[in-house]
Amino acid sequence: MTTNGTARMSIYSDLGLEPAINASGKMTALGGSVLAREVTEAMAAAGREHVVIADLMVEAGRWIAGVVGTEDACVSSGASSGVAIAVASLIAGTDKHLIQGLPGRVGRPFEVVIQKGHSVDFGAPITQMIALGGGQAVEAGSVNRVEVSDLRGAIGPDTAAVMFVQSHHTVHKGMVSLEETIRVAHERGIPVILDAAAEDDLQRWALSGADIVVFSGGKAIGGPTSGILCGSRELMTAARAQYAGIARPMKVGKEQVMGLIAALTLGGVSDTDARAEGEGQRARMQALATRLAEHPGIDAFVEQDDAGRQIFRTVFTVRPESGTTAPRVAAALASSHPPMYLRDNKAAAGQLALDPRPLSADEEIILLDRLDDILSAAAAA
Numbered sequence: 001m002t003t004n005g006t007a008r009m010s011i012y013s014d015l016g017l018e019p020a021i022n023a024s025g026k027m028t029a030l031g032g033s034v035l036a037r038e039v040t041e042a043m044a045a046a047g048r049e050h051v052v053i054a055d056l057m058v059e060a061g062r063w064i065a066g067v068v069g070t071e072d073a074c075v076s077s078g079a080s081s082g083v084a085i086a087v088a089s090l091i092a093g094t095d096k097h098l099i100q101g102l103p104g105r106v107g108r109p110f111e112v113v114i115q116k117g118h119s120v121d122f123g124a125p126i127t128q129m130i131a132l133g134g135g136q137a138v139e140a141g142s143v144n145r146v147e148v149s150d151l152r153g154a155i156g157p158d159t160a161a162v163m164f165v166q167s168h169h170t171v172h173k174g175m176v177s178l179e180e181t182i183r184v185a186h187e188r189g190i191p192v193i194l195d196a197a198a199e200d201d202l203q204r205w206a207l208s209g210a211d212i213v214v215f216s217g218g219k220a221i222g223g224p225t226s227g228i229l230c231g232s233r234e235l236m237t238a239a240r241a242q243y244a245g246i247a248r249p250m251k252v253g254k255e256q257v258m259g260l261i262a263a264l265t266l267g268g269v270s271d272t273d274a275r276a277e278g279e280g281q282r283a284r285m286q287a288l289a290t291r292l293a294e295h296p297g298i299d300a301f302v303e304q305d306d307a308g309r310q311i312f313r314t315v316f317t318v319r320p321e322s323g324t325t326a327p328r329v330a331a332a333l334a335s336s337h338p339p340m341y342l343r344d345n346k347a348a349a350g351q352l353a354l355d356p357r358p359l360s361a362d363e364e365i366i367l368l369d370r371l372d373d374i375l376s377a378a379a380a381a
């Protein structure tokens, strides 16, 4: 049973599951993105034919590089494998003996310096992705404060790379900026890996000066489960070479490669695309905020993403006068039929948010009706 009494048709019903309504963001735990028809059609077409995978990887990389503005690119199964492959490439290059010696020590520099406030867990720890690539994370500074001198001090003879994480997951205050990080690393001849997994302005990050930039294909790009590494021809040749080593169990299928390209064809890769989409979201989210604020004890407003992306969310605060709490509202939604998820990373502070990106117009109505019911029931109790 769903809220409105009619079961939604779903492929997942075959397994006894209900499709979830996702207003939390591009969450891997909820299946990343809903794919556009163009993307699923490309994946289906790719699945019906054979292709020489080594050639596909080279040509797809070349095509993607044309979109993001770098010399070359390499497709991965996700941003997390992208990080492992980037580390492996910088340790082993294209030397097959070294490639196949990873993730063990191969007699090459292997340390990856990362600011302590960037040492995040996005569902798994980034330090573990570094280790899978044969590296070892060396954390610089403290969680809330890293100085240029901490970064300089952490770089030594065994340093293979400096890693920078551009993400809403990281600490945003007291860290060394990307520009400074690149300057400090390059002064010492050390390459920089930039994990920009969920960012929407691909060109901006791809051309930031970092040597290898990693994106998730399933987040802002709206593609299938996949990832992108981009950078110089030499480094991307090394990245592809890792598929004879640690990247083999992280391999990406022809369907994902072609689905990713189809998603990139649909746009969302420039600042202009992101801004246009952001403006549409702002209007939608304002309407939701106005409706939620009609409930007693609920303050609602529209807020831009705190990592500065062109994402506008409805944020609402659940005050005691509402008769309920933010965690209870989130729990009630999650146990509804269908299950519904809000952005709840600030629930302990009384705040919940709705992310417009993964939410269709129909789902928005179902979610808002259910929220109205939950809040009205709490106020009446």
Ligand SMILES: *Cc1c(COP(=O)(O)O)cnc(C)c1O
Pocket (backbone or CB within 6 Å): 028, 077, 078, 079, 080, 081, 122, 165, 166, 167, 169, 195, 196, 197, 198, 215, 216, 217, 218, 226, 227
């Ligand atoms: C999501 C995320 C990843 C992992 O991306 P996948 O494509 O799911 O592998 C890595 N780094 C950061 C900062 C992320 O947010």
